[in-house]
Amino acid sequence: MHRATLRTWFGNAHYQDRRGWDKGTLRKYTPLVRERVIALKQARIDRQKYFLGSPYVQMDYVKRYPKQERPSLWFIDESVRRAGLQTHAPKKRTQGQNIVQRHRFPIKTIVGLGRIQQACDFIGKKYIVGSREPISVFSTRYYQWFELYPIYRVLAETVEAAVDQLSGFWIDHPIPQVMRVDHATAFRGAIRHVAVIGRFLKFLLNHNVTPLFAAPYRSYTNPHIEGHNRTFTEKLWAKHTFTSRAAIDKECARFNAESEEFFRFKFKQRLRANTLRYRRRRAAVNLHTLTTTRGRRIGFIRFVEIWKERNQEIGIVVLERFIDLPGAYLNQYVFASLDLAAARLHVYSEVEGQATVIRTLRFPYDA
Incomplete structure (x- = not known):
């Protein structure tokens, strides 16, 4: 294109050939749409909603104006920013992302474990004004699909607390293929015994849910678990001064209702899938016996280290049992899968999305 032509175009208030749009005007949406978006954002702020982001404003727009085209998230972000109503700073990349890549975190292997993946955790003890009794909080989260x-x-x-909440939750929410947990005693079971399948694990396995243990002491690799505490603290606990358990329950119910509303809106089509599994309301809960081992597995994300307790041997620990590994895998992540039917443990190393078995061994256990 000739420079003279560009000078002519840039000198005009709008394009002479009727292409494009006048300077300062909206290309796709009208000023009315922008006004509506800003009003909906302001309404969420005024009502002190827990969730203020653009996806929630978009949901409000669709519900308020069902016959109108929904504005894009980019347009909502831009409109909110121009109106001075931005309520959070853009997320920054964290150091953990580079560390995970450098140490061969088995992300593709984990994603392939199942379509629906969920995590659960007990949030650190909290205290209300005027009481020394700790408050315990249980959280769970879908993080895939x-x-x-x-x-x-x-x-x-x-x-019992974890099982009660999940049993009720799965009556009207899909049962996942994978449940990601940390190494809290309630989840892993008897920590002083080797290779024991605890009651919580039996509960998951009896629902054909694969337990997935996160790497211990590596919080940056477990955002779906460690993030629970931060979300609860920032969005709920820090915004209130609680003086009773009833007040906590009330705010938790309000928080959950907002989260549930968006869940039903965003995943309306996926929730219609006839392959989803649910618990029957009156179905018995079995924590004491493993009803079958066929097709049942337990997954472990592990970081290969030198263990002083094992005379400087290199390896990992799975269900309190040490597994030695070749020195070539030191300081990288591996994925271990315990096949309960065969009582065998397979350890994988993932490189550029390809998982390779680096160790297979018998793994007797007590269930």
Whole structure:
């Protein structure tokens, strides 16, 4: 294109050939759409909603104006920013992302474990004004294929508390293929015994859910678990001064209702899939016996280290049992899969999305 032509175009207030749009005007949406977006954002702020982001404003727009085209998230972001209503700073990349890549974190292997993946955790103890009794909070989260983050106050950090919440939750929310957990005693079971399948693991396995243990002491690799505490603290706990358990329950219910509303809106089509599994309301809960081992597995994300307790041997620990590995895998992540039917452990190393078995061994266990 000739420079003279460009000078002519740039000198005009609008294009002479009727292409494009006048300077300062909107290309696709009208000023009315922008006004509506800003009003909906302001309404969320005024009502002190827990969730203020553009996806929630978009949901409000669709519900308020069902016959109108929904504005894009980019347009909502830009409109909110221009109106001075931006409520959070853009997320920054964290150091953990580079570390995970450098140490061969088995991300593709984990994603391939199942379509619907969920995590659960007990949030650190909290205290209300005027009381020394700790408050225990249980949270769970869909982090793959669905997105939902409910929180519940429970009596204590026990197997029973976790099972009660998940049993009720799965009546009207899909049962996942994978449940990601940390190494809390309630989840892993008896920590002083080797290769024991605890009650919580039996509960998951009896629902054909694969337990996936996160790498211990590596919080940056476990955002779906460690993020629970931060989300609860920032969005709920830090915004209130609680003086009673009833007040906590009330706010948890409001938080969950907002999260549930968006879940039903965003995943309306996926929730219609006839392959989704749910718990029957009156179905018995079995924590004591493993009903079958066929097709049942437990996954472990592990970081290969030198163990002083094992005379400087290199390896990992799975269910309190040490597994030695070749020195070539030192300081990288591996994925271990325990096949319960065969009582065998397979250890994989993933490089550029390709997983290779680096160790297979018998792994007797007590269930």
